[in-house]
Amino acid sequence: MLEIGEALREGRARAGLGLADVETATRIPLPILKALEEERFDRVPAGFYRRSYLREYAAFLGLDADMYVVEYEERFAPPDPELVPALAPVERPSLPLRALLSPAVLVALVAVAIAGVGIWRLATGGGSGAHTPKVQHVAGARTPPPAAPAPTLPATPPATATSLTLSAARGACWLLVRVGSSSGPIAYERTLHPGGKVRFGLRRPLWITVGAPWNLEATIGGRTVTTDLPAGTGVVVVRRAGIASTA
Numbered sequence: 001m002l003e004i005g006e007a008l009r010e011g012r013a014r015a016g017l018g019l020a021d022v023e024t025a026t027r028i029p030l031p032i033l034k035a036l037e038e039e040r041f042d043r044v045p046a047g048f049y050r051r052s053y054l055r056e057y058a059a060f061l062g063l064d065a066d067m068y069v070v071e072y073e074e075r076f077a078p079p080d081p082e083l084v085p086a087l088a089p090v091e092r093p094s095l096p097l098r099a100l101l102s103p104a105v106l107v108a109l110v111a112v113a114i115a116g117v118g119i120w121r122l123a124t125g126g127g128s129g130a131h132t133p134k135v136q137h138v139a140g141a142r143t144p145p146p147a148a149p150a151p152t153l154p155a156t157p158p159a160t161a162t163s164l165t166l167s168a169a170r171g172a173c174w175l176l177v178r179v180g181s182s183s184g185p186i187a188y189e190r191t192l193h194p195g196g197k198v199r200f201g202l203r204r205p206l207w208i209t210v211g212a213p214w215n216l217e218a219t220i221g222g223r224t225v226t227t228d229l230p231a232g233t234g235v236v237v238v239r240r241a242g243i244a245s246t247a
Contacts, residue, residue: 002071004054005039011061012037026060027214027232028053041076048176052211052233055174055191065174065191162221162240164206165199168192174211182207182235182246192216206238207246218243 012022019037023030032053035043044050051069058065166175177188177200184207191211192198200206202220210216213229220242228243230236235246 004068004071005037008037008057011063015061026056028057033057048209049233052174052209056211059172059191162202163199164202164238165197165219166192167197167217168194168215169217171212171215173215176209178207180204202240207235208238209235
């Protein structure tokens with residue numbers, strides 16, 4: 001079993017670094033670094049932030065960040081909420097076939113059918129001597145011109161597809177990319193290593209959790225938007241117009 005806190009402390013000691021040195025290099029607050037080394041995860045912000053801070057700290061020390069996150073999820077992550085079983089559908093009792101075919105029911109159906117035919121004949125002039133009145137044309141009356149056809153609107157051209165490009169130009173950075181909303185489907189979840197590059201289409205907004213934004217270069221459709229990234233670990237919303245923080 002991997003002891004997360006002890007392994008982090010040993011890795012930092014091998015690198016000859018103090019907690020203050022790690023804080024300066026990673027911008028992870030000192031109390032969070034101490035909580036990770038003591039396995040006091042209740043002192044680290046919940047949700048994506050716990051995995052993000054742990055992943056970033058382990059990657060900074062040259063450790064297998066994915067292995068540390070898996071160990072955390074198996075030992076410390078809160079259990080998933082229990083699902084409430086769906087209620088079984090209520091079966092409605094049906095009338096037996098012999099009740100539907102009883103003489104009383106058949107007589108009632110025939111009477112309704114006869115009455116319906118009579119009403120239809122009266123409404124449509126189907127009785128004897130009925131005729132369709134002729135339309136008389138008044139002399140000098142103008143026939144209204146036919147209605148002009150509705151103008152055909154030009155088709156709206158499709159929007160030009162743009163894309164977001166993220167490059168790990170200065171170091172590793174963990175990314176979690178969701179499509180459409182903060183709870184949308186996950187399109188990408190991994191560490192982008194130095195020199196790596198990923199590209200995402202922006203037909204729908206992206207919710208991106210960024211582990212070490214100071215290590216990234218960002219462009220939208222060839223336009224640089226690196227300065228719009230947050231100063232520290234956080235979540236941003238990316239649209240064609242640019243990057244916005246959710247804080």
